[in-house]
Amino acid sequence: MKVVDLRSDTFTKPNPEMWDMLKSLDNSRIGDDVFGEDPSVNELEEKAAKIIGKEAAVYITSGTQGNLVSLLAHTNRGEEIVVEEQCHIYQNELSSATKIAGLKVNLYSSNRGAPSIDELQKIIENDREKENPITLLCSENTHNYHGGAIIKSEILRDIKQFAEKNGLKLHLDGARVFNAAVGLGVNVTEITKHVDSVMFCLSKGLSCPVGSLVAGPKSFISEVRKYRKMVGGGMRQAGVIASFGLVALEPKWIQRLKEDHINAKILAEGIESFNIPIKILNPDTNILIISVPEGIRIGKVVRTLGNEGILAFNIDKHRIRFVTHYGINEDDIQYSIKKIGTVLKKLL
Ligand SMILES: Cc1ncc(COP(=O)(O)O)c(C=O)c1O
Known part of the structure; x- marks a missing residue:
């Protein structure tokens, strides 16, 4: 029987150019990435940072781990974060924000992922009465449970302005941020320029078997590297899998x-x-x-x-x-x- 698997884009298998890339790998293209010595991982991180428009990027095992290490690097235990009520961080990451990062999670409602600034303002005002500061705001673009909805660049700009005014950082769960960019017909930097950090997945529509990246300022990425190690995400000759990402980030495969x-x-x-x-x-x-x-x-x-x-x-x-x-x-x-x-x- 013919089977069409529409459960998720995570079921995607690698494209032929990825297999060709893998065949061309040899020992000169891999090394110990925990020591920063894997040439393929280094190349992927540089390529990703450039495309996404951030100072630096780090290769992470999964989107879930990418979000967690971003939260850990942005916050301190006991602080509060504000996320959309149907987002992956809140719905699908098994409370890691609370259990591992020690954060209290506040929720905002949205119109297909896009918040009302008035509602965010109320959340912040209520919080001022309390002891634990809100330090991080998160957004998801495209938004999975709102049907792959795109949050437009202007909306993200307004969220970022709000975040800056209130001393918050803005993290983007951009598991599918390239879908958002391609859907809008803009360069992905039009979206990512409005956020402090972004996680995006190679292992969804970009067809890689494994891997995500977190990108942001250099100092933030060095913190993320430490947390990646802490949660067991330090990989050794990771170029074997990271090399698929070098193909995935070619314009042809993004388009x-x-x-x-x-x-x-x-x-x-x-x-x-x-x-x-x-x-x-x-x-x-x-x-x-x-x-x-x-x-x-x-x-x-x-x-x-x-x-x-x-x-x-x-x-x-x-x-x-x-x-x-x-x-x-x-x-x-x-x-x-x-x-x-x-x-x-x-x-x-
Ligand atoms: C919006 C969003 N963020 C994060 C993730 C987590 O990615 P991973 O499955 O690589 O952990 C997913 C996975 O489906 C997702 O849809």
């Missing part, structure tokens, strides 16, 4: 993300044409979220889709996520639309 965005739109339009009682969150990028009516057992919907070879992910009791990515072409999308139509018409 390829557009295909995923087009496929997500085709998928959304296809599902919309069925006229069934679901809500579709229009995809800005590569993530499509649909909501099914109350009373429908979402587990059954996802299981039935799976039995038909269409793998999707139920975010919660009402929402199903479909993610387009490298390896899924338009034919797969048309095939998926037919199968999804059959299942939804039967179950809704």
Whole structure:
């Protein structure tokens, strides 16, 4: 049976140029990265810092670890941070901000990831009465659980102005920041120039098997390196995996993300044409979220889709996520639309 895996862009497999790059590796291209002696990792970090528009960058095992070490480097134990209520840091990182970094986490609501400055102001004002200072604000762009929503550069600029006025640093969970840039048709620096630090993943739409980067000012990145070691993220001949990232960051592979965005739109339009009682969150990028009516057992919907070879992910009791990515072409999308139509018409 044909299977189309739309659960996440983390299921993406490496592109052929990555395998060619790996074949060309030899011992002269790897070294002990904990000593800063892996030429491939060093090259990747320099390349990433340049592309993302920051002084320095550091290679990290995963996006989750990248966010954690960024929080650790920006804050002190007992301080407070403010994050969006549906963000990955709060929803999916197993309370590491609290358990490991010793931080209290405040939440703001948002319009698909974009906060209201008035609400942020209220949070800060309430906090002034308390002992623990708020020192860090976080944003997520694109925003996963708001359907790959893009937070526009002007909005980030306003958030940054607010943060500066209140003495806060701004960290961006930019796991998919290149999707945001490609979606807006701007250079990624138009987004990252408004944040103090950014984490982005190589292992999602950029198709690498593993790895993320954290970028920011040099002094901040040296702190991040220490925390990376502390949480066990110091790798040795990491050039073996980091070299995939050198390919991923070539303009051609960044621009390829557009295909995923087009496929997500085709998928959304296809599902919309069925006229069934679901809500579709229009995809800005590569993530499509649909909501099914109350009373429908979402587990059954996802299981039935799976039995038909269409793998999707139920975010919660009402929402199903479909993610387009490298390896899924338009034919797969048309095939998926037919199968999804059959299942939804039967179950809704
Ligand atoms: C927005 C966001 N941030 C961070 C992460 C964590 O990345 P990783 O799976 O590499 O830990 C993810 C993973 O899906 C994500 O969607």
